[in-house]
Amino acid sequence: MLPDKRGYFGPYGGRFVPETVIPALEELTAKYFELKEDAEFQAELAYLNKTYVGRETPITYARRLSDHLGGAQIYLKREDLAHSGAHKINNALGQALLTKRMGKQRVVAETGAGQHGVATATSCALLGIDCIVYMGSVDMARQEPNVFRMRLLGAEVRPVESGSKTLKDAINEAIRDWVTNVETTHYLLGSALGPHPYPMMVRDFQAVIGCEARQQIVEQAGRLPDVIVACVGGGSNSIGIFHAFLDDDVRFIGVEAGGEGIASKRHAARFADADIARIGVLQGTKSYVMQTADGQIMETHSISAGLDYASVGPEHAYLRDQGRAEYTYATDEETLEGFQLLCQLEGIIPALESAHAIAEVVKLAPQMSRDEIILVNLSGRGDKDLNTVINALKERDHG
Amino acid sequence: MARGLEAINGVIERTKREGRAAFMPYLPIGYPDYETSLSAIKALAEAGADIIEIGVPFSDPLADGPTIQAATQVALENGITPRDCVEAVKTLREDGIDTPMVLMGYLNPFIAYGYERLIRDALDAGVDGFIIPDMPADEAGELQVYIDEAGLGISHFVAPTSSEERMKLAGELSRGYIYLVSVTGITGDKEAVPTELIDLIEKVRAKTSQPVGVGFGIRTPEKARAIGAVCDGIFVGTALVKAAGESVDAVRALATGMRQALDAEKSTIE
Numbered sequence: 001m002l003p004d005k006r007g008y009f010g011p012y013g014g015r016f017v018p019e020t021v022i023p024a025l026e027e028l029t030a031k032y033f034e035l036k037e038d039a040e041f042q043a044e045l046a047y048l049n050k051t052y053v054g055r056e057t058p059i060t061y062a063r064r065l066s067d068h069l070g071g072a073q074i075y076l077k078r079e080d081l082a083h084s085g086a087h088k089i090n091n092a093l094g095q096a097l098l099t100k101r102m103g104k105q106r107v108v109a110e111t112g113a114g115q116h117g118v119a120t121a122t123s124c125a126l127l128g129i130d131c132i133v134y135m136g137s138v139d140m141a142r143q144e145p146n147v148f149r150m151r152l153l154g155a156e157v158r159p160v161e162s163g164s165k166t167l168k169d170a171i172n173e174a175i176r177d178w179v180t181n182v183e184t185t186h187y188l189l190g191s192a193l194g195p196h197p198y199p200m201m202v203r204d205f206q207a208v209i210g211c212e213a214r215q216q217i218v219e220q221a222g223r224l225p226d227v228i229v230a231c232v233g234g235g236s237n238s239i240g241i242f243h244a245f246l247d248d249d250v251r252f253i254g255v256e257a258g259g260e261g262i263a264s265k266r267h268a269a270r271f272a273d274a275d276i277a278r279i280g281v282l283q284g285t286k287s288y289v290m291q292t293a294d295g296q297i298m299e300t301h302s303i304s305a306g307l308d309y310a311s312v313g314p315e316h317a318y319l320r321d322q323g324r325a326e327y328t329y330a331t332d333e334e335t336l337e338g339f340q341l342l343c344q345l346e347g348i349i350p351a352l353e354s355a356h357a358i359a360e361v362v363k364l365a366p367q368m369s370r371d372e373i374i375l376v377n378l379s380g381r382g383d384k385d386l387n388t389v390i391n392a393l394k395e396r397d398h399g
Numbered sequence: 400m401a402r403g404l405e406a407i408n409g410v411i412e413r414t415k416r417e418g419r420a421a422f423m424p425y426l427p428i429g430y431p432d433y434e435t436s437l438s439a440i441k442a443l444a445e446a447g448a449d450i451i452e453i454g455v456p457f458s459d460p461l462a463d464g465p466t467i468q469a470a471t472q473v474a475l476e477n478g479i480t481p482r483d484c485v486e487a488v489k490t491l492r493e494d495g496i497d498t499p500m501v502l503m504g505y506l507n508p509f510i511a512y513g514y515e516r517l518i519r520d521a522l523d524a525g526v527d528g529f530i531i532p533d534m535p536a537d538e539a540g541e542l543q544v545y546i547d548e549a550g551l552g553i554s555h556f557v558a559p560t561s562s563e564e565r566m567k568l569a570g571e572l573s574r575g576y577i578y579l580v581s582v583t584g585i586t587g588d589k590e591a592v593p594t595e596l597i598d599l600i601e602k603v604r605a606k607t608s609q610p611v612g613v614g615f616g617i618r619t620p621e622k623a624r625a626i627g628a629v630c631d632g633i634f635v636g637t638a639l640v641k642a643a644g645e646s647v648d649a650v651r652a653l654a655t656g657m658r659q660a661l662d663a664e665k666s667t668i669e
Binding site: 281 | 457458459460461462464465468469472475480481482506507508509510511512532533534535536537538555556557558559560561562565569580
């Protein structure tokens, strides 16, 4: 299974970081491979996943949504029900346990919307690890409740004032901290991005989603789904649900943030806009990167902070090249509609990230027959997004 | 005048003959503005810089501290592109600056430039080599081939944390100075050189015959002199960028002080 020894998925991936942290990545890779085979470590992780995170998360048959759209039967994998409100905990807890096993006592993390920061702060509180979270000051203002959550959980949240003061700048700052404190500190990266081994390791910790879902859908629906739909920012929830189905005859659809539309250039649809998203290197990995003609990284836009990033996990770029996964996008407006639909028809308030996947289902399901099945990864819950949604709806309806 | 790796090798031989460390200062193009940055680079040359690192601004400089981040951000706001940086070298050459100059920048803008065009323009402008902090030696791949075919220099990095294997690799692929990042144990005492750094330099030298330049944290002539005494060259960035924020004269004064400190160290050896 990919990646290869150097962390490449075909031409994508690798380790494009300052030399200072390369030895730490080598150590991390070695330790990770060791623990992957370590029954005691896996048992501990499984135990915490069950008794602390609340896994397995259920699959919900979305009867009213399916009837409303009048096509395929829709099932939701309920990562919104995982402790701390999103799939992010799967990876954060796995890496926090690994940090302990490496004998490190300090963790740095980046966060955009704050979900990964909260998951990391949660895991560090549970395991007694010092936790520093870097967050762009613009994001801190947008996601204030999550800043409080992290602080309540004992994490130190450090504002980042450089660049665009958002997620990518928080990653730069976390890497700078890590470069300086590499002997004592683990960088707990939150998506299937960054230098090897992160894209692989984060995928593996998130693969629990797909492993559970594959069994559950067969139990509940009697067979495998025809299509799996998931949103793609860095791409960890999507790669997590896709992976268990890689060898099955199941279509994968990743949904990127279409923002205000591709033509507006205000989006984060890396695969949809060949003018500005080209193969490049950002923050440790080679993949598609939204950039100017001169190779400067562009600021991206999405109603959901969690998808608002200029690059995408290298394995997604590879799956796309191979024709194994398809990628599309949902605009902010379509996302809001999907968000409201799920609230009203299923009594579930989704994260705006996950509402992108719902928006794609709204387009896709009516084209499919009633005996076909769509499985959606509902990656997180939407409590964090209420302010954003309230403001966006006001603007839409009165603006 | 020789250019490329030949020019860098000329520096290595000359400084060896003079019994001193090479002075390799950094300044980004476009800070505080384009014209002033060129004047400041001329001042570096006049102050006796042996190789000048020409900073190519990037939106996400993850290996740089706050001073250089802020300065390169200003440069970007001034509209500076990688092509402008290559052009700047050409202009400096036309103005009679003969000092070897290497482009120091992050990988993505070079990828966007296109390696073939980048190397062609670099050769045409009189660029002598490259330093790319987010491209470790084992990821140099295709660009390394272009650099070698063009006879240009490249400094790969080694760090206190690098394994002996990686030190060896950086040595094998470096053309000119190896760039030793002395992150630990450097800040603090102004005069003394920590024994860890001396040990580290020894370790690197055991793995490669390439000359060793030391960078990160050299802010004053005193520190330049102390570090210069134990290695083949010093890289200086932050302190000079700070000075560039003040005036060209401040750059000239600091660079002159550093170069004199390296010369003084030579006289104490002899």
